[in-house]
Amino acid sequence: MLTKLLIANRGEIAVRIIRTARQLGYRTVAVYSEADRDALHVLAADEAVAIGPAPVAASYLNMEAVIDAAKKTGADAIHPGYGFLSENARFAAACKRAGLTFVGPPEHAIELMGSKRRSKIAMKAAGVPVVPGFENADASDDELIAAADSIGYPLMIKASAGGGGRGMRLVHRGQTLAEEIQRARSEARNAFGDGELILEKAVIEPRHIEIQVFADQHGNAVYLGERDCSIQRRHQKVVEESPSPFVTPDLRRAMGEAAVKATLACQYEGAGTVEFLVDKNRNFYFLEMNTRLQVEHPVTELVTGQDLVAWQLAVAEGRPLPLTQDEIQLRGHAIEVRLYAEDPAHGFTPQTGPLHLFQPAVTEGIRIDTGVQSGDTVTPFYDPMLAKVIAFGQCRDDARRRLLRALTDTVIFGVTTNRYFLSRIIADPVFGAGEATTAFLDQGFANDPSMRPTDVSILDLVLAGTILYQGETTGANWSNSLATAVPLRLAIDGAGFEVQVQCNGQSIQVRHGDDVHAITLVELTGHHLCFIDKGVRHVCQYQREANRLYLQPFGRSLCVTDHTHQPAVASGVTGSGRLQASMDGSIIEVRVAAGDPVQHGDTLVILEAMKMEHPIKADRNGRVSQLHATKGDQVKRHQVLVELAIEDDVAQNPPSQEIET
Template sequence: MQKIVVANRGEIALRVMRSAREMGIATVAVFSEADRNMPFVQYADEAVCIGPAPSSQSYLLGDKIIAAARDTGADAIHPGYGFLSENAKFAQAVKDAGLIFIGPSPSSIEVMGSKLAAKQAAQRFGVPMVPGTETPLRSIDEAREVVKKTGFPILIKASAGGGGKGMRVVQQEAELEEQVRLAKSEALSAFGDDAVFIEKYVGAPRHIEIQVLGDQHGNCVHLFERECSIQRRHQKLIEEAPSSVLTPAIREAMGKCAVDVARACDYYGAGTVEFLVDEQLNFYFLEMNTRLQVEHPVTEMITGLDLVKEQIRIARGEKLSITQEQLRISGHAIELRLCAEDPANNFLPDTGRLEIYIRPQGYGVRVDDGYEQGMDIPIFYDPMIAKLIAWGATREEARLRLLRAIDEYHVTGIRTTLPFGKWALQQPAFINGRFDTNFIGKYFTPQALNGQNEEEEKAAAILAAQLWQKAVKPQTPVANGGQNGLSRWKQRRRLR
């Protein structure tokens, strides 16, 4: 494998390219017209424009991506996450074109892409399931029969779904028919498939997932868990590894189940098996994501493995570089997704220009991003700008380090999730590790950020003044004093 097309954009495209470069592999960026000046395009060894800004006219056009691979002489395609990463037809088309798809087999993607098929596959290995239906719901009468056994509340879910689409919580029978109809309609609109099923609704669950790696020789390991319970609209905002609540025995049991799920579909590559965990720490299989996860850096930080390099080695046909017995958890890592969203306005996406964009630095801090200062945040794609990760020898050290990094992350021109992250990390429920997927609903209000926003706006104004002063009127470089006989240190202090 000498050259890889990275079929994605932004921070994940850069992330993949950096690991490929360390392995001596050239990279090709495919980009939309809106992304022409993005850092990932500049970083790649070659770049090919594949269409206009909308993803439906660029990043979702598999034939154009495959053509770009052929035209540039690439051997393989890495899909990143999102876009075509879990599209079985695209994976098959890549193989049919004589290229290597850096991911699982098309058949594995297809099985695990259907939540119902995934549940059926996992059941063969005795993996615990949330009570509910095992086949698509055929009628409202069938739904009524199911809820007689499960009781209310229930959760209606789209079989082909994700990201909270086609998902409805039903509290009582009077709502059942309408919510089934709405879920089916939303599922059809979002995924082209209106199949839905029913699960017993677990009211205060934790969302804990297990990272797995499998090779094409039958070897499979798990890389421990990630806690992903702090979410808005069923999408994650803060993730950490390991979880603060799992015992070694439960961790081992969940890890074994995750490996069994992978074996159930002959999985190879990097994948994630997701579980719901209730208040008694009973765990239930939720779904499998057949790709690299956004939050994979926290696993890398506690294991020392580069998951992208592992993906590439597996795609080349190599055996896993590590056994289960060799894997150890080292320290703790926490990730905050830095999104162009306004936490004070129901986390609605925000657009604008990154007028000031200065990353934090220092020991144990990692920033995976895809933008530079002065760039516009486009409306066409996911609002995530960056991932901010902090590692510590203990969970508390990681928490405090992430707080320090948030304070050092200067972003103006748009609203972001940084203030929310700072607020969340200081909540007693987070500090004590006693939270679930209802964290935002239970504890967060826009008013919680009022004082915090004022402080940040003041700090941003000071920083802008400093930058303007340096650009327009540099200070006099004298040894003992500048203007008015003040040292540079004192002048900076005055600005605060």
């Protein structure tokens, strides 16, 4: 019998594992880095141990520190969650040597399925259909380029050792193959410590369907239905649901039996997920097996009524599976979205900074899995997922309706998030019809308003002006007499707005250029604006922090900066030549030197942040006048990395050069 569980993870998954462990009577131990000293998972556990500095290599990937924390606290089992050490065969073996129960599969299964190359070979031998491709061991760039011609385009480059979109590239033509191989290999080395790549024929506009499997130590294996994870960006999942609107009962049975066959072939134990690509004719192909609990496991829990973490702990203790295949039934429908601190309107760049207010909307049929709370800071060291919002209903429309309301009503102030983007997906008629494939975001949804800079309306300016006007008046209450118009100078998403705000009783009028709009104020409290516009009463949540005002009008999110009392400055424009870091991160490559000529679109610097590589590209033609970045530098968001000058400026002010002596 196990009694004390150490969770070798952080964030929402650590909190979620602790919840089940406590319900089952286990004592719990959290581990944390210096950056997570006050994190929610630390507060939720019975005990907690610091294991190192903020960088993951020095903390959450430090096997010795994690195992030492287990010994120090008397834990007899370690649950790795997902990510970090969860699919590290050496860690599973180290736990065993230390006399600790690893809540996961045996190391041989992790090692086999951790290699896309070896796992594909094993699946072929087991009779599981696989995507045609090239999976030679340690293939060189030249070998990959030669193999690409026989596979044909489009094709996928994939890191053999990893997932999550890292080290993965879709290539449409041979001219770009060499560069994409180089970038994929570099990203794979940085993310997984292994640059081995494979090639696969690209299955165009497929469904991404995965099967949840479980196996015990007695040779039993089952599948618990499927999850449709087709809506993805950069090969990372955005929306997951169960059951899939595309999968028929016959297809579910065929894929489930193939997944169980794959599970038994590698002598598996515990929770696993077998991922497939399914084409429009419902032909399916093995993609990979994730040897851990998935991020999206809650949708399976909701439609099966089972606690998968409880199943994991039971298997780890040597007990047989709780249910047989015939006893597993799917009921209702569940949909999950991943709420991220990222900016969809600017290339989905991860966001860092304070989370001033986080109020998830928890109502009937809504489950929130989160590892953050109001007052936390989103740092650049870890994945920027704030929460998973999961909705359940008796049918798909019920779940979809509940999820849409939960996203709209969830209040987040501080960092920019993808909340509005997610709500637009759920409301989209293509998604509603169950017809979204992996091409959905790049095709019909590509021009959605949530994926471009904010279109600021006159009503947005009225709401902002109404709230900020209070700070410009001397009294705490609104005047009932005609007041002099108050000028405000505002910035929203990089655009400037000069407005005039005037109050006449409960009527608030705002003028911007030739546009004039008025609302009737009903109530204005610390975080709550109630108003009537065109005869309809509305509520808008808001929060003020120094000269910034955060608003959530009509499901959208706005950050308004009040520049009224600051000196006027020229706003940045496209083609300014001042190239800034898109987020906090580390410089891993500098491709130019002072004086070099560049063309618009050239990659000048590569920034690594949130475990992904982000190219910093020239926004105009010119020459490098100043270079402020060096490989290995840690930089802050908006820090200037490169300055470009047009040819005339270079001729008059040549770049400074250090002279060797």
